[in-house]
Amino acid sequence: MGFLDSILGRSKPPEADLDVLFAVPQAVISLQLEGFVPTGSGSVCFRDVEGRADDTAMAEAEQIITSSPGSTVTRSDDRFGFHWLTVTRTDADVSGLVADLHAVNSSLADAGFGTALLCSTIAFTTPAGKPIGLVYLYKRGTFYPFAPDGGERRDNATELQVRGLVAEDVPVEQDLTKWLAIWGAPGLG
Amino acid sequence: MARSRFRGDRGLTLRMGGVGFGLGALYIVFGVILSQTALGGLGFVIVLAIAWGQWYFSDSLALKSMRAQVVEPHQAPELHAMIDRLCALADMPKPRVAVAVTDMPNAFATGRTPKHSAVCVTTGIMQRLDADELEGVLAHELSHVANRDVTVMTVASSIGLLAGFITRYGMYFGGMFSGGRDRNNNGGPAFIVVFLVSMLVYAVSFVLTRSLSRYRELSADRSGAYMTGRPSKLSSALVKISGDMARIPNKDLRDSQAMSAFFFAPAINRESIGALFATHPPLQQRLDQLAKVSAELSEQG
Numbered sequence: 158m159g160f161l162d163s164i165l166g167r168s169k170p171p172e173a174d175l176d177v178l179f180a181v182p183q184a185v186i187s188l189q190l191e192g193f194v195p196t197g198s199g200s201v202c203f204r205d206v207e208g209r210a211d212d213t214a215m216a217e218a219e220q221i222i223t224s225s226p227g228s229t230v231t232r233s234d235d236r237f238g239f240h241w242l243t244v245t246r247t248d249a250d251v252s253g254l255v256a257d258l259h260a261v262n263s264s265l266a267d268a269g270f271g272t273a274l275l276c277s278t279i280a281f282t283t284p285a286g287k288p289i290g291l292v293y294l295y296k297r298g299t300f301y302p303f304a305p306d307g308g309e310r311r312d313n314a315t316e317l318q319v320r321g322l323v324a325e326d327v328p329v330e331q332d333l334t335k336w337l338a339i340w341g342a343p344g345l346g
Numbered sequence: 347m348a349r350s351r352f353r354g355d356r357g358l359t360l361r362m363g364g365v366g367f368g369l370g371a372l373y374i375v376f377g378v379i380l381s382q383t384a385l386g387g388l389g390f391v392i393v394l395a396i397a398w399g400q401w402y403f404s405d406s407l408a409l410k411s412m413r414a415q416v417v418e419p420h421q422a423p424e425l426h427a428m429i430d431r432l433c434a435l436a437d438m439p440k441p442r443v444a445v446a447v448t449d450m451p452n453a454f455a456t457g458r459t460p461k462h463s464a465v466c467v468t469t470g471i472m473q474r475l476d477a478d479e480l481e482g483v484l485a486h487e488l489s490h491v492a493n494r495d496v497t498v499m500t501v502a503s504s505i506g507l508l509a510g511f512i513t514r515y516g517m518y519f520g521g522m523f524s525g526g527r528d529r530n531n532n533g534g535p536a537f538i539v540v541f542l543v544s545m546l547v548y549a550v551s552f553v554l555t556r557s558l559s560r561y562r563e564l565s566a567d568r569s570g571a572y573m574t575g576r577p578s579k580l581s582s583a584l585v586k587i588s589g590d591m592a593r594i595p596n597k598d599l600r601d602s603q604a605m606s607a608f609f610f611a612p613a614i615n616r617e618s619i620g621a622l623f624a625t626h627p628p629l630q631q632r633l634d635q636l637a638k639v640s641a642e643l644s645e646q647g
Contacts, residue, residue, distance in 0.1 A: 165359045165366075170352055170572050171437045204435060206575035208644020237431055238478060238576075269351035273575055275435055296437035309423070337434050338427070 170272035173295035175262045177328065178255055181279055184291065184300070184326035185251045191322055192284035197249030198344050199280060200241045201261045204273040205234070214268035218242060218261040228257050235341050239275060243343045254279070262295075271295075276337065278303070280344040283315060290345045291323070292337070299330035303339055305346035311338065352572055353642055355565075355635075362561045366502075369554050373505050376547050380512075383536055389512050397504040404496050405442070405464045408456035414446035414466045425472075428481050429465065429488070436573050438492055441465045451475075451587050455487035456496055463491045475583050482580035486570035493569070495562050502555045509548035516541055560627045567632055568639060575643060577636040584636075588629050 162169075185195055205211065215232070219242065222230040227248050233241045244257045258277055265274060278290040289304040289312075302319035306312035316336070320329055330336060340346070380390060400407065409416070419426040425443055433440045441457065444466040451470040457463025465487045472480060490496075516537070571577035626632075 165362050169354075170350070170435070170569075172350065204575045206643050207578055207640060210644050210646050211575075213646060237427060238481070238574075239431070272350060272352065272572070273435070275431065294434060296434065334440060335434070337430050340427075 171296045173262070173266060173271040173274040174298035175259060175266060175271075175295070177298045178259055178262070178277060178293055180327045181255050181291070181293075182251050184323040185279070187322050187326055188281060188291075188319065191318075193281045193289065193319070193322075195249055195251055195254075196280045196282060196288075196344065197247070197251075197254065198243055198245040199254050199258050199278055200243040200343050201258055201265075201277050202235075202239050202241050202275045202339070202342070203265060203270065204275060205238050205240055206270060206273055210268065211265075211270055211273070214265050214270055215240065215242065217268075218264040221260050221264060222257055225253075225257060225260075227253070231343070233343055241343050251279070276339065278339070278342055278345065287312070287315075288345045289315060289319065290339075290342060291319070291327075292339065294330060294335065294337075297330060297335065298328060299335075300327045301330040301336045303336070303342075303345065305340065307346075309338070309340055351643055351645070353639075355568060358561060358564055358568075362558065362565070365554050365558045365561065369502055369505065369551065369558070372547060372551055372554070376505060376509065376543070379540065379543050383540055389508060389516070393504060393508040393511050397500055397507060401458055401497065401500040404500070405457040405462060408454065409444050409464055409466060412446040412448070412454075412466060412468075414444040416442050416444045416464070424477070425467070425484075428477070429484055432481070432485055432488055432573055436488065436492065438488065441488070441491055445469060445472075453483050453487050455490040457491065458496060459494070460491050463496075465491070471587065474586055478576060478579040479583035479586070482570065482574055482576060482583050485573040486566050486580060489566040489569035489573065490562070493562065493565060495566070498562065499555070499559065502558050503551075506548055506551040506555055509544040509551060512540065512544040513548055516544065556625060559625045563626050564632065564635060567635060571636055571639045572643075577639040577643070581633050581636045584629060584632055 189195070219230050219232065222228050222242075222244055227246055227250075229245050229247075231243045231245070233243065235241065242261050244254060244261070246254050246257070262271075262274060262277070265271065274295040276295060277293040279293075281289050281291065283289050283304070287304065287306070289302060291300055292303050293300050300323065302316040302323075304312040304315045304319075323329065377390075381387065408414075417425070422443065422445065425445075429440060429443060439461050441455070441460070441463040442465070444464050446466055446468045448468045449470040450468055451474045453465070453467040453471055455463060455465050465484065467480070467483070471483065475483065567580065571580055574580070
C-alpha cells in the first residue's frame, strides 16, 4: 500500500491471483515420484458474505462443475464463517481438477467476490497413508503444504519435505508464519 | 473480467486530505514562528523526542498501560485462528495478539508499523460479543494497523503536543531567556507572541486532530467491513458495546482516557463533549456507513 493510501486511510482489499493455480500439475508429478498420491479432490475456500449475492455466485459455480463430465461438487461450511466447495473427479485427473477449481474461482471473482477467496487445496495421500494438502493462497499467489497429524497437530517434517519437493514447480510461500492451519478442511483430517 | 465490490468513499478521502493539508500548513506556520526564538528550538527538540518515543514504543506502552498480556496460539486458539484468517484474506503480517483482563468491553490496535503491531481485546468484549461480532471488531482493529493509524495520529498530534508544551512550560523558560545577561533584548514581547500563537495553534490543531481521528475510525469501519464481508456484524457489535459503555461507571473510564484515540468505542461518554471534540464519530453515522457497505455487498449481478 502506498504512502498516500496510508495518509488517506484507504486500504483496499487485495484481489486474488487466479492463474498461478495452473502450475499445480507439474508439482503433482514431482510429488508422485516420491509416493504422494493425489486423491482427485480439491477445494476452494472463501469467505461468506452477507446478503444473497454470494450464494447466487456459489450456485452458479456448482452448476458449472456439475455439468462437467466426471466431476462432482459438495459444499460445506466451517466454524470460522468460510464456505468450502469441494470438487471430486472420479478419474483423479489433476489437470481436469485444476480446470474445475479455476472455473469456481472465476465465477466468484466475476461476481465481485475475488477479495473473499481465501485458499484452495489439492488433496494427496502421503506414502504413510495420511492426508496432506497442497494449499494455494490466493492473495499471495503462493503454495504451502498442510499435513494434519491427528487432533490439532501438524506433521511439520512432512510439510518441509513437500516444500522441498515442489519448490521448483510452484512458487512456495517463504514466510512460514503464512502457513495457515486450516483445521477441518474437507478431505484433510 | 473480475470486478471488485469495494467502493471507496471519495467524500471521506477528500475531507481527510483537507484536514491533513490544514495540519501541514499549521506545522509550517508554527515552525516559521518558532524558529525565530531560541525557546522554540528547544521546545521543538524536546517534543520531537517525546513524540518519537511514544511512536516507537507505542505497542509496548499501550499494552503495559492496559495491563494486557500477549497470548500465544495455544493459549487463545480461537482468537488466533480468527486473526490468522483475516490476515490471510487481507494479505497483511499478523500482529501480536494480547488480552487485557478488564470488564470494560473494548479493543485497540497499536504499533509503529504493521510488522511491529499488536491487537488487544479485553475479556469484557469477549464475554459480550459472539464470535462473528468479535471478528468484525478484530477486522476494524486490523484496518487501523493496515492504515498505519498510530503513525498518522502521532504525526498529526505532535503539533498539539508542541503547542501545549510551550503554553504550559513556556512561561518558565521565557522568563529565563528574557532575564538573561542582556536585559535590553526583546525576549519579553517575542515570548508573548510565541505564547499567544501557541495557544491558538493548540486550539486549532486540537479540532483538526479530533476530526482526523473520527475520519480514521470511519475508514477503519469501512475497510474492516469489506475484510469480513459482514458489515452488519460490526454494526451489532457497535450497538452492543456503545450501550454497555454508557452504563459503566466513570471511574474505570477515566483511567484509560489517554488511550481513547485507538479504542474501538470511545471510553468517554459525557454528552457535554461536543461532536467537534469527539475522537469517534457518532454511532448513527457509523451504522449508516455500514448499512451502505452491506447494500453494496449484496447487490445482485
